[in-house]
Amino acid sequence: MKTQYYVASSLDGFIADRENRIDWLMEFGMEEFSADYAAFIENIGVIVMGSRTYEFLLGEGLAEWPYAGQMCWVLTSRELPRIEGADIRFARGDITDLHREWAAAARDLGKDIWIVGGGDVAAQVYDAGLLDELLITIMPVVLGAGAPLLPTAANSPVFEVVETHAFSGGALGATYRTRR
Amino acid sequence: MKTQYYVASSLDGFIADRENRIDWLMEFGMEEFSADYAAFIENIGVIVMGSRTYEFLLGEGLAEWPYAGQMCWVLTSRELPRIEGADIRFARGDITDLHREWAAAARDLGKDIWIVGGGDVAAQVYDAGLLDELLITIMPVVLGAGAPLLPTAANSPVFEVVETHAFSGGALGATYRTRR
Numbered sequence: 001m002k003t004q005y006y007v008a009s010s011l012d013g014f015i016a017d018r019e020n021r022i023d024w025l026m027e028f029g030m031e032e033f034s035a036d037y038a039a040f041i042e043n044i045g046v047i048v049m050g051s052r053t054y055e056f057l058l059g060e061g062l063a064e065w066p067y068a069g070q071m072c073w074v075l076t077s078r079e080l081p082r083i084e085g086a087d088i089r090f091a092r093g094d095i096t097d098l099h100r101e102w103a104a105a106a107r108d109l110g111k112d113i114w115i116v117g118g119g120d121v122a123a124q125v126y127d128a129g130l131l132d133e134l135l136i137t138i139m140p141v142v143l144g145a146g147a148p149l150l151p152t153a154a155n156s157p158v159f160e161v162v163e164t165h166a167f168s169g170g171a172l173g174a175t176y177r178t179r180r
Numbered sequence: 181m182k183t184q185y186y187v188a189s190s191l192d193g194f195i196a197d198r199e200n201r202i203d204w205l206m207e208f209g210m211e212e213f214s215a216d217y218a219a220f221i222e223n224i225g226v227i228v229m230g231s232r233t234y235e236f237l238l239g240e241g242l243a244e245w246p247y248a249g250q251m252c253w254v255l256t257s258r259e260l261p262r263i264e265g266a267d268i269r270f271a272r273g274d275i276t277d278l279h280r281e282w283a284a285a286a287r288d289l290g291k292d293i294w295i296v297g298g299g300d301v302a303a304q305v306y307d308a309g310l311l312d313e314l315l316i317t318i319m320p321v322v323l324g325a326g327a328p329l330l331p332t333a334a335n336s337p338v339f340e341v342v343e344t345h346a347f348s349g350g351a352l353g354a355t356y357r358t359r360r
Contacts, residue, residue: 009192009193010193011193011314011316011329011330011339011356012189012193012328012329012330013189013190013191013192013193013194013329014193017335018335024335027338028338123324126322134191134322136191138318138352140338140339140340140341140356141335141336141337141338141339142306142314142329142330142332142336142339143335143336144303144328144330144331144332144333144334144335144336145328145331148192148324148325149191149192149193149322150191150192150322150324151324151325152322152323152324153324154324155197155198155204155321155323155324156321156322156323156324157321158207158208158320158321158350159191159320159321159322159350160320160350161320161346161350164346164352166341166344170338170339170340170341170356172318172344172352172354174352176191176320176350
C-alpha cells in the first residue's frame with residue numbers, strides 16, 4: 001500500500017495558474033496521457049482531495065463522477081454539496097489519524113492512495129512523513145506564478161528517482177520515492 | 181546566436197532556497213554534470229547576471245574567476261567590487277537595448293549568450309521576447325519555497341522541447357525553445 005501524489009505541473013512548479021485555473025494544462029489535450037492515467041488509476045482504491053479541488057470538480061459540470069471506482073475523502077471544515085452516486089466522505093482533523101483510515105481502506109481493497117491535490121493537502125501529507133511517492137508530469141510551460149506543487153514547511157530530503165519518461169508532446173514524466 | 185537560460189532547479193521550480201542558498205544543489209556533487217556544463221560553456225561568449233548572483237560569486241571566495249573565457253555583464257544600479265583579471269561590465273538600463281550590445285558581442289565571437297540568473301533577470305529577458313532557449317536541470321528535491329525559476333509577468337506560451345535526458349543520480353535535463 002502506497003500513498004502517492006500524482007499531479008501535472010508547469011516547468012516552474014505550479015499546478016494551477018494565478019487565477020487557480022488549469023486551462024493551460026487542458027490546452028495540451030489529454031489523449032497523450034490517457035494510457036499513463038489508466039495504468040495509474042487501476043491501482044488506486046482511495047482518493048483524497050481538498051475542498052477547493054472538490055469544488056473545482058463540482059464546477060466543471062461533469063457528466064459523471066470520474067472516480068466511481070474509488071472511495072473519495074474530501075478534507076473540509078465546510079458543508080459541501082454531495083454528488084449523486086459517488087462514494088464521498090467529508091472529513092477534517094489530524095492528517096495522521098485520517099491517513100490511518102485511508103490506509104486501512106486501501107489495504108482492504110489491496111490498492112493504493114492517491115492524493116489528488118491541491119498542493120497544500122499533498123504538503124500536509126508530505127510533512128507528516130506519509131507520502132511514499134510523487135508522480136509528476138512536467139508540462140513544457142512556464143506560468144510565472146500560481147498554486148505551488150508542494151508547499152512544504154521545510155527543505156525536503158532528496159527524492160529517489162524510480163523512473164522517468166518523455167511524452168511525445170514535450171511533457172516529462174517522473175516517479176520519485178520519498179526518503180524517510 | 182542564441183540567448184539561453186541554463187539553470188538548475190528544484191522539482192517545484194526554485195533555483196535557490198528560502199535563505200537564497202544553493203547548498204541543497206551542491207549536495208548532489210557536480211561531477212555528474214561536468215560534461216554537460218563543459219559542452220554548454222564552450223559555445224558561450226557572453227554571460228549576463230544580476231547583482232545578487234555576482235555578489236554570491238564574490239562571497240564564494242573563488243580561487244579564480246570561473247568565466248575567464250567569456251565577457252560578463254552584471255546588471256546593477258549599485259557600485260560593486262571588480263574582480264582582478266575578469267572581463268566584467270556593469271550595466272543598467274532597458275533590457276532590449278542591453279541585449280543588442282550582448283548580441284553584437286556574441287555574434288563577433290561566433291558564440292551564444294548565457295543568462296546565468298537570477299530568475300528575475302531571466303524573466304526580464306523572457307518578457308522582452310529575447311530568450312531563445314531554457315536549458316534546465318531538474319534536481320530530485322522539493323524546496324517548498326525560495327527564489328523562483330522564471331517569475332514572468334504572464335502565463336507564457338508553450339515551449340517546444342528540443343531534447344531531454346536523465347542523469348544517473350536522478351536529475352532530469354531538458355532543453356526548451358521559446359515560441360515567438
